[in-house]
Amino acid sequence: MSLSQDILFEAQPYLIANEKHPFVQGIITGKLTPEQLSYYDEQDIAFEYNEVGVINALINYSTNTNQALLFHKRQDLQLHMLHDWLAREPESMPHNWQTLKQTTIQPINQMYRQHMVATIQTHSVLQILPSFAAGEWMYIELGKWMRNQTRVQEQPFKDFLNIGGGDFEGPNGYIQKFFDIIDHEAESATKREQEQAKQTFLKSCLLEWYFWDAAYKQITWNDWKDIALNGKDNAML
Numbered sequence: 001m002s003l004s005q006d007i008l009f010e011a012q013p014y015l016i017a018n019e020k021h022p023f024v025q026g027i028i029t030g031k032l033t034p035e036q037l038s039y040y041d042e043q044d045i046a047f048e049y050n051e052v053g054v055i056n057a058l059i060n061y062s063t064n065t066n067q068a069l070l071f072h073k074r075q076d077l078q079l080h081m082l083h084d085w086l087a088r089e090p091e092s093m094p095h096n097w098q099t100l101k102q103t104t105i106q107p108i109n110q111m112y113r114q115h116m117v118a119t120i121q122t123h124s125v126l127q128i129l130p131s132f133a134a135g136e137w138m139y140i141e142l143g144k145w146m147r148n149q150t151r152v153q154e155q156p157f158k159d160f161l162n163i164g165g166g167d168f169e170g171p172n173g174y175i176q177k178f179f180d181i182i183d184h185e186a187e188s189a190t191k192r193e194q195e196q197a198k199q200t201f202l203k204s205c206l207l208e209w210y211f212w213d214a215a216y217k218q219i220t221w222n223d224w225k226d227i228a229l230n231g232k233d234n235a236m237l
């Protein structure tokens, strides 16, 4: 079994847990509040900016030119997606490059971002790529699953997680290419390095669930502070 097959086998329960999360269910039923949606929007765009740094590292530590070109192409797509995203819904949510840089990164987002950037110091594509590829894989799989669900046809729910196809899915999509790279790099890695790469992928899958959860509950540092300093009920965390 290749490392990517092993990883995907172990990632299945995480996929199912993500499918079951009330935020993901809320996308299907259209039952998310504007506050839950805008928390997600703001935190996620900041999350994707963090990915720009991770993709830069992948370009930097590529082990051959084809890898570097692939990651470079992915980076181009990332920056164009972010550009389009910033241009969307400017009245309801005034976000631009500047306000985005000042956005407070809330607890789970911070944990997930740091989990990803912490891999950069390994200087190893095998360690960095799974941290990033997991989120993309999760969204693509959720998108595929969504296509079999009877879902609300109103915006913004209609197009939420409606990613699939295009550049990401299928034998020539980014996800497959990322798994091919992971398997290629695994060939010259030790068992321990392979295990580390797998655990990094699974940790990202787990943090995907917590990212939905944080948006569903709109968890902020203020909630953390209230609980620690004012003894508020911590059941919500």
Ligand SMILES: Cc1ncc(C[n+]2csc(CCO)c2C)c(N)n1
Residues within 6 Å of the ligand: 044, 047, 048, 081, 135, 136, 139, 140, 163, 208, 211
């Ligand atoms: C929590 C969270 N995890 C992963 C991604 C990354 N992501 C998922 S799908 C996709 C490409 C198509 O939009 C990207 C970059 C995200 N945005 N938010």
